[in-house]
Every structure is written in structure tokens, then in C-alpha cells.
Amino acid sequence: MEMNVNATAAPARDLSVTLSGVRLQNPVIPASGCFGFGYVMAEYYDIDCLGSISIKGTTLNSRFGNPLPRTAECPAGMINSVGLQNPGVDKVVEVELPKLREVFHQPIVANISGFSVDEYVEACRRIDGAEQVGIIELNVSCPNVHGGGMSFGTSCESVAEVTRAVKAVTTKPLYVKLSPNVTDIVSIARAAEDAGADGLCLINTLLGMRIDVKTRRPVVANVMGGFSGPAIFPVAVRMVYQVSKACSIPVMGCGGVSSARDVIEMMMAGATAVQVGAANLRDPYACPKIIKALPEEMERLGIDRLSDIIGCV
Amino acid sequence: MTNIAHKLRVAENLRLTSRTWKMVLEADHEGIITAPGQFVNLEVEGKFLRRPISVCGVDGRRITLLYDVVGEGTYEMSQWPVGYVADVLAPLGNGFDPSRSGDSPLLLGGGIGVAPLYQLARELVALGRRPVVILGFNTADDVVWEEEFRQAGAEVYVATVDGSRGTKGFVTDVPACTDPARTYFYACGPLPMLRALSDSMPIGGELSLEARMACGFGVCMCCVVQTADGPKGICKKGPVFRKEELIWK
Numbered sequence: 001m002e003m004n005v006n007a008t009a010a011p012a013r014d015l016s017v018t019l020s021g022v023r024l025q026n027p028v029i030p031a032s033g034c035f036g037f038g039y040v041m042a043e044y045y046d047i048d049c050l051g052s053i054s055i056k057g058t059t060l061n062s063r064f065g066n067p068l069p070r071t072a073e074c075p076a077g078m079i080n081s082v083g084l085q086n087p088g089v090d091k092v093v094e095v096e097l098p099k100l101r102e103v104f105h106q107p108i109v110a111n112i113s114g115f116s117v118d119e120y121v122e123a124c125r126r127i128d129g130a131e132q133v134g135i136i137e138l139n140v141s142c143p144n145v146h147g148g149g150m151s152f153g154t155s156c157e158s159v160a161e162v163t164r165a166v167k168a169v170t171t172k173p174l175y176v177k178l179s180p181n182v183t184d185i186v187s188i189a190r191a192a193e194d195a196g197a198d199g200l201c202l203i204n205t206l207l208g209m210r211i212d213v214k215t216r217r218p219v220v221a222n223v224m225g226g227f228s229g230p231a232i233f234p235v236a237v238r239m240v241y242q243v244s245k246a247c248s249i250p251v252m253g254c255g256g257v258s259s260a261r262d263v264i265e266m267m268m269a270g271a272t273a274v275q276v277g278a279a280n281l282r283d284p285y286a287c288p289k290i291i292k293a294l295p296e297e298m299e300r301l302g303i304d305r306l307s308d309i310i311g312c313v
Numbered sequence: 314m315t316n317i318a319h320k321l322r323v324a325e326n327l328r329l330t331s332r333t334w335k336m337v338l339e340a341d342h343e344g345i346i347t348a349p350g351q352f353v354n355l356e357v358e359g360k361f362l363r364r365p366i367s368v369c370g371v372d373g374r375r376i377t378l379l380y381d382v383v384g385e386g387t388y389e390m391s392q393w394p395v396g397y398v399a400d401v402l403a404p405l406g407n408g409f410d411p412s413r414s415g416d417s418p419l420l421l422g423g424g425i426g427v428a429p430l431y432q433l434a435r436e437l438v439a440l441g442r443r444p445v446v447i448l449g450f451n452t453a454d455d456v457v458w459e460e461e462f463r464q465a466g467a468e469v470y471v472a473t474v475d476g477s478r479g480t481k482g483f484v485t486d487v488p489a490c491t492d493p494a495r496t497y498f499y500a501c502g503p504l505p506m507l508r509a510l511s512d513s514m515p516i517g518g519e520l521s522l523e524a525r526m527a528c529g530f531g532v533c534m535c536c537v538v539q540t541a542d543g544p545k546g547i548c549k550k551g552p553v554f555r556k557e558e559l560i561w562k
């Protein structure tokens with residue numbers, strides 16, 4: 001009755017993809033905030049089967065985050081208002097990354113947030129030096145923090161400004177993670193590309209809200225939060241499709257992915273790699289199950305090399 | 314590495330009171346639960362988030378839960394027939410530490426918070442300790458598991474807020490609670506009760522907290538509490554914390 005957690009069972013087909021020169025054995029990456037700093041998950045399975053790992057959103061200074069409750073049930077998804085709880089970039093580099101390094105032996109994605117251009121720049125500069133960081137992912141879209149990430153991700157000017165400033169002090173490929181809470185995601189994506197971004201990641205959570213009808217109060221203490229899970233998959237596919245058609249830099253697709261078929265659909269829409277978020281929270285084995293199912297799904301669909309289907313639509 | 318995903322068969326699922334149900338889940342092997350006070354996280358059809366429920370008792374391959382039907386998820390659970398195969402994450406959380414109990418520990422449960430104390434009481438008795446259990450409920454109709462605690466070998470008292478059964482008031486109003494012979498305490502119940510105990514108990518103790526959870530296994534940070542050692546996830550570093558660890562705001 002136990003599930004098989006061995007996800008590395010000899011894939012006969014080529015699952016590898018390359019993001020700005022960083023080669024991943026497969027395109028499956030747990031999304032930021034849904035995998036902690038990775039090493040806790042290594043208690044449950046061998047995480048070396050993953051393509052990469054996007055670590056919990058890290059800021060220059062430590063943050064406790066928002067008051068509780070921080071989560072709400074939704075149809076085919078959930079709301080979170082964690083509010084970027086993290087120990088700050090120095091502790092992440094000195095304490096968290098070395099723990100992850102013992103159990104994950106491939107390049108990671110360092111997800112960074114900030115509340116001013118200077119904060120982004122300083123946090124990115126400090127994490128850029130960590131050897132295991134393969135890609136820096138700028139979260140310009142976290143909807144949780146007042147006056148924070150949200151404002152950067154919603155204007156072309158501020159996205160361009162922070163991208164340019166961080167690019168100037170970092171050596172690793174820089175990916176900008178976009179917010180879906182905008183009227184024209186394509187113009188924001190182009191602004192990031194023009195400012196020097198090496199790639200893009202989309203989408204972050206959609207701003208949402210639930211109300212407890214018995215108490216007549218919002219369910220999460222912060223009133224609103226980020227909505228994610230299977231419900232947002234069509235929105236993510238649409239945005240990845242639009243952005244990858246309009247830009248020439250690689251895209252990591254994210255939002256509602258929970259099966260091997262979703263991964264393939266996201267790649268057909270234009271994603272080079274695919275991030276899996278909330279699905280990990282419902283099923284801690286979501287990623288190894290997807291990786292294990294990918295070769296079978298490819299066989300069924302007549303795909304020899306996964307990288308062949310990127311943006312084929 | 315521990316596999317925390319299990320398919321467990323419902324062996325019993327019955328109503329005990331107007332709100333509380335008992336469910337027995339059967340695994341195909343023993344040893345899934347490793348400490349008293351741990352919890353499981355149950356997948357419920359049609360719900361994205363799992364529902365966390367404490368382990369009340371462990372008997373070989375059988376795991377007993379007590380749960381209140383309070384919303385759609387727990388209602389759905391109450392409809393599971395015998396033979397239903399539940400998707401369960403376990404073991405989750407740290408659990409109580411019976412080794413700190415001393416000779417005559419106090420076990421304080423408020424409402425459905427009595428559940429995780431039962432396995433603890435059994436383990437304390439097995440260690441030769443003399444646990445004193447105080448169960449607090451709103452009213453006589455809500456009282457559950459009193460006889461089970463007694464049969465486990467504990468000295469049992471009941472308090473009800475409306476006085477319809479046992480001592481009128483809260484668990485702290487039962488004289489056995491303040492008896493200086495008590496060596497340590499273990500508590501699970503509503504936050505105001507835990508806070509009051511934390512402030513008033515002159516002896517050391519452990520408190521089992523709850524919070525709305527998304528994962529239940531320590532990666533999303535939806536369930537954090539402030540401690541002397543910085544913020545900690547209730548689901549992974551808890552749900553049981555020592556009294557001195559917690560910082561109440």
C-alpha cells in the first residue's frame with residue numbers, strides 16, 4: 001500500500017533542459033515558498049531526482065511575516081499570506097544553503113525579494129557568491145506585503161529599474177518572476193528583457209480573498225493573500241504562451257502544475273522548465289511522481305526529447 | 314528517509330456525541346506513529362488542503378482519532394464508510410516527551426484537545442508514572458473518552474463550563490490541578506486555555522498548539538509561532554512546545 005518514492009527509475013527518454021547555460025536533468029523545479037529551503041523534504045525522499053529547487057523567498061533582513069491564520073482553502077487551490085517569512089540573506093547563505101548542499105547536489109534557484117531597489121541589490125549581491133546558486137530569481141510580484149513586491153511587478157519602469165540594478169552586481173543568470181496581477185503581462189516581460197534579464201518566471205500567485213461567512217471576517221489575518229493551485233493553471237498557460245511568443249529569453253512556467261501532462265502542456269506553451277508550487281503542499285511526493293510519470297507520458301505523446309516541444313504551439 | 318504517505322483503511326467510524334466522532338484507521342504495518350501527541354493529515358475529496366487530526370491512540374496497526382465535525386472537511390470524513398481507503402500523511406510533528414513527566418504528571422485537555430493525551434496517558438502508565446487527567450468540556454453532553462482514560466490507569470476528573478458535569482468551570486478550577494504533588498504538566502486545547510496554563514502553572518510543562526496549516530510537514534511556513542529560539546513551524550517543530558519556549562504576544 002506504500003507509494004513508490006523512487007522517481008529516478010531509468011528514464012529512457014531525454015528529459016534534460018538548459019536554462020541560460022544551466023543544465024537540468026529534468027524540467028521539474030519545486031516553486032519558491034512551497035519547499036522551504038529544501039532539506040526538510042530530503043527527510044521524505046531523495047530530492048536529488050529534482051531538476052532544481054527554488055528556495056523560499058529571501059530578503060536582505062530577517063522577517064517574521066504576517067500574522068496567523070496565513071492560509072485558506074479554495075476550490076482547487078489555496079490562499080497563502082505567509083508574508084515572506086525568512087531568516088535573512090546572511091543566515092540563508094551561512095545556515096540554510098549548506099544544509100541543502102548536503103542533500104541536493106545540483107544548481108539551485110535563489111528566489112529574492114525586496115522592498116526597495118537597494119535591498120534587492122544587496123540581497124542578490126550576497127547570494128550571488130554562493131557556489132550552489134545556479135540562477136537568481138527576482139520575485140517582483142509577491143502580493144502579500146504592503147508597499148512591497150507588488151509595486152515593482154506592476155510597472156514596466158520599476159521592473160526595469162530593479163532588473164538593471166541587480167544585473168549590474170551579479171554574475172549568475174537573472175530571472176525575473178512576474179506577477180499575474182497586471183493588465184498587460186507582455187509589456188512587463190518585455191521591460192524585464194530589455195533591462196537585461198536572462199530569463200523570466202511566471203506566474204506568481206493571483207491576489208485573492210476568502211471570507212468566513214459565520215464570523216463575517218476574512219479567513220486570513222492579512223485580509224488578502226496569494227491564490228494558487230490547479231485552479232490557476234489555465235491563467236498560467238495563457239500568460240506563458242503570450243510572454244514566450246513576445247520575448248526571446250527562456251521562461252520558467254509556474255502556476256497550478258500538478259501532473260506530468262501539465263508539465264508538457266506548460267512546455268508546449270513556451271516554458272523551458274516548469275515550477276511546481278502548491279501541489280507539493282497537498283502531496284509531498286508530487287514532484288517525484290511527476291518526474292517518474294514524464295517518460296511514460298512522453299512515450300504516449302510521441303516525444304523523444306522534452307526540449308523539442310518547448311513553445312511548439 | 315521516512316515515507317510519510319500512507320493508504321489507511323477505515324476500520325471504524327462512529328459518532329460518540331452530537332459533535333465528536335471516533336475513527337479507527339488500519340495500516341498494513343505497525344510503527345507509523347512514533348510518539349504520543351503526533352498528528353496525521355488527511356486528504357478529503359473535493360478539498361485542496363488536508364485536514365490535520367491528532368492521534369488519540371495506537372494499537373498495533375490501528376490508529377484511533379477523535380474528531381469534531383465543525384465544517385465541510387470533517388463532515389466529509391464522518392461519511393467515510395468502513396473499508397474506505399484514506400490518503401494519510403503520518404507521522405507528523407514531534408509529540409510529547411514522556412521522559413520529563415516526573416512521578417505524578419498532570420494531563421489537561423480542553424474539548425477535542427483531550428485526544429492526543431490518551432496515548433500519552435497510556436505510555437506514562439506503562440512507565441510506572443501516576444498520571445492525573447483533567448478533561449474540560451462546555452457541557453455534559455460533550456464529554457468524551459473519560460472512561461477510556463480511567464481504564465488506561467489514570468486518575469480522571471471532569472470540568473464543564475456550565476457545571477452540568479464534574480467541577481463547574483475550567484480545568485484549572487479542579488483542585489487536583491493545583492495540588493503541589495504534581496510534577497509536570499501536558500496540555501492540549503483552545504489557545505486561551507493554553508495561554509492561561511502557561512501563565513499560571515508553577516511547574517514545567519508542554520503545550521500542544523494548533524494553527525491553520527497548508528502542508529503539515531514543515532515547508533510552507535503557514536503555521537508559525539514565535540519562540541525564544543526564533544519563529545518555528547508548529548507542524549514540524551511542534552505541535553508540542555515546552556512552556557519556556559513559547560513567547561505569547
Ligand SMILES: Cc1cc2nc3c(=O)[nH]c(=O)nc-3n(C[C@H](O)[C@H](O)[C@H](O)COP(=O)(O)OP(=O)(O)OC[C@H]3O[C@@H](n4cnc5c(N)ncnc54)[C@H](O)[C@@H]3O)c2cc1C
Pocket residue numbers: 072073352362363364365366367368379380381382383384385386387388425428429522523524525526552
Ligand atoms: C496539529 C493539529 C491537530 C488537530 N487535532 C484535532 C483532533 O484530534 N480532533 C479534531 O476534531 N480536530 C483537530 N484539529 C482541528 C482540525 O484540523 C479542524 O477542526 C479541521 O481541519 C476542520 O476542518 P473542516 O473542513 O471541517 O472545517 P473548515 O472550517 O471548513 O475548514 C477550513 C480550513 O480551515 C482549517 N481549520 C479549521 N479549523 C481549524 C482548527 N481548529 N485548526 C486547524 N485548522 C483548522 C481546515 O483544516 C481547512 O483548511 C487539529 C488541528 C491541528 C492543527
Ligand SMILES: Cc1cc2nc3c(=O)[nH]c(=O)nc-3n(C[C@H](O)[C@H](O)[C@H](O)COP(=O)(O)O)c2cc1C
Pocket residue numbers: 031032033034056057058080082084111139142177203204205226227228229230232254255256257275276277278279527533
Ligand atoms: C505557501 C506559499 C508561499 C509562497 N512563497 C513564495 C515566495 O516566497 N516567493 C515567490 O516568488 N513565490 C512564492 N509563492 C508563489 C509560488 O512560488 C508560485 O509562484 C505560485 O504558488 C503559483 O504556483 P502553484 O499554483 O503551483 O502554487 C508561494 C506560494 C505558496 C503557496
Ligand code: FES
Pocket residue numbers: 525526527528529530531532533534535536537546547548549
Ligand atoms: S503547515 Fe506548512 S510549515 Fe506548517
